[in-house]
């Protein structure tokens with residue numbers, strides 16, 4: 001058998017550990033998707049692609065299988081003080097629910113404590129929890145604000161997100177330079193313009209201008 005024929009007829013070797021990282025069924029669906037777009041799923045460069053895609057998508061949608069409690073663990077602490085806490089520039093990567101194409105950017109989260117604080121890394125975990133699903137940016141923004149309220153019952157919460165949507169850049173209106181900002185303001189951030197202005201001046205500056 002010539003080398004090329006051998007490659008075409010051999011199933012890719014995938015370890016059991018790697019297989020566990022895949023949502024069942026995604027590999028076969030990817031195989032069919034490749035055929036549907038006119039590809040040959042058996043050609044050399046594609047033999048492991050269904051496995052890679054299944055693994056990647058399982059990671060990128062892991063948020064469906066986790067709860068807020070999984071994300072924050074024991075990260076809530078009792079604490080005095082009521083000064084604004086801002087966690088800026090949390091990268092997020094999500095996929096739009098309309099086209100299943102990526103959108104990505106930065107999230108900024110602030111809150112004013114009322115007896116409870118959250119470990120800082122947990123904000124990044126909360127952002128990942130809601131980003132790793134099919135989403136719209138508005139919903140991620142609201143969910144981060146809701147989660148912070150639920151965990152801390154703070155005096156106020158603010159979430160500001162800046163995102164670039166590939167479904168608007170690669171296709172559709174094809175606007176490569178547009179970005180989208182969304183926000184959720186609760187409690188003191190909603191009722192007090194100075195608090196909101198302090199937050200916004202700390203975080204504003206569009207993704208594109210950096």
Ligand SMILES: Nc1nc2c(ncn2[C@@H]2O[C@H](COP(=O)(O)OP(=O)(O)OP(=O)(O)O)[C@@H](O)[C@H]2O)c(=O)[nH]1
Nearest residue numbers: 096097098103135136137138165167168171172173
């Ligand atoms: N509000 C919101 N819209 C989004 C988000 N991500 C993608 N979209 C938009 O979802 C819309 C889907 O519009 P449709 O008209 O149903 O789909 P379409 O025909 O593919 O639209 P075009 O993208 O204009 O070609 C588009 O306007 C997208 O830009 C998001 O996070 N929030």
Ligand SMILES: [Zn+2]
Nearest residue numbers: 096098099167
């Ligand atoms: Zn889209």
